[in-house]
Amino acid sequence: MGGVTSDSTADGTTTGTAGSTGPNSAAGPNGPTGAPPSLAVSGLAYAYPDGHQALFGVDLTVPRGERVALLGPNGAGKTTLVLHLNGILTAGAGSVAVAGLPVEPRHLAEIRRRVGIVFQDPDDQLFMPTVREDVAFGPATAGLRGAELDARVHEALARVGMEAHSDRPPHHLSFGQRRRVAVATVLAMRPEILVLDEPSSNLDPASRRELADILVELDVTVLMVTHDLPYALQLCPRAVVLSDGVIVADGETRELLCDEALLAAHRLELPFGFDPGSAKVPQR
Numbered sequence: 001m002g003g004v005t006s007d008s009t010a011d012g013t014t015t016g017t018a019g020s021t022g023p024n025s026a027a028g029p030n031g032p033t034g035a036p037p038s039l040a041v042s043g044l045a046y047a048y049p050d051g052h053q054a055l056f057g058v059d060l061t062v063p064r065g066e067r068v069a070l071l072g073p074n075g076a077g078k079t080t081l082v083l084h085l086n087g088i089l090t091a092g093a094g095s096v097a098v099a100g101l102p103v104e105p106r107h108l109a110e111i112r113r114r115v116g117i118v119f120q121d122p123d124d125q126l127f128m129p130t131v132r133e134d135v136a137f138g139p140a141t142a143g144l145r146g147a148e149l150d151a152r153v154h155e156a157l158a159r160v161g162m163e164a165h166s167d168r169p170p171h172h173l174s175f176g177q178r179r180r181v182a183v184a185t186v187l188a189m190r191p192e193i194l195v196l197d198e199p200s201s202n203l204d205p206a207s208r209r210e211l212a213d214i215l216v217e218l219d220v221t222v223l224m225v226t227h228d229l230p231y232a233l234q235l236c237p238r239a240v241v242l243s244d245g246v247i248v249a250d251g252e253t254r255e256l257l258c259d260e261a262l263l264a265a266h267r268l269e270l271p272f273g274f275d276p277g278s279a280k281v282p283q284r
Contacts (some may be wrong), residue, residue: 036100038221043094069232073267116186156188176207
């Protein structure tokens with residue numbers, strides 16, 4: 001795995017930080033075009049106002065086009081890390097850059113276009129009378145109007161298979177359909193990075209599969225925050241484990257999930273009977 005440094009600890013875990021490439025990055029540190037990586041986090045540390053230190057020098061590089069699972073127990077600092085990606089939180093130390101653009105106050109409008117976050121509960125993201133209006137909200141706020149706005153909305157809904165539902169109220173849709181619309185609201189902004197917070201939660205098996213089929217076809221960098229380890233294996237060739245505010249492992253998802261000592265040390269558990277070593281993962 002090019003660009004991943006690691007050291008074995010006494011408890012058998014693998015510690016390290018991502019370098020310039022991940023397992024599914026084939027053409028050098030910045031992807032096939034030589035452009036900056038989608039995400040570059042360096043030495044990121046953060047303490048909340050009450051004094052709780054949530055992050056302790058996180059280093060993470062995600063090249064363009066990668067799908068990376070961010071794993072870790074509750075309280076590991078995953079949400080805190082995500083909130084730095086679009087400037088909701090400001091680093092106490094270190095830096096974050098999205099496609100080469102530093103996450104700084106003067107760049108926040110563009111950063112928040114580049115980093116699209118899909119919430120765990122789609123009802124937190126959908127608030128307009130119709131699906132079309134929800135998907136149009138972001139681009140319209142950014143200044144798009146008329147035929148250009150209509151085309152952007154159609155494009156985003158088509159990518160998630162929801163164009164036939166554009167005139168329906170979101171609350172009339174199934175939970176799985178609402179999640180797909182929530183993804184469309186972010187895609188309408190044409191982001192650099194799609195951040196998914198527990199995307200498989202509360203989905204029935206068919207909706208889970210449909211969402212996976214959509215996500216693997218997207219031409220966008222994906223950072224998926226999840227406790228669903230089989231879904232991480234299904235969708236993300238690379239995984240990063242965050243625990244107690246530091247990255248303790250970074251590598252191929254299957255390899256990490258087969259490391260029983262690593263999982264036990266950081267309160268990560270596979271479903272009963274699931275064997276990541278023998279599970280078939282689609283080649284996409």
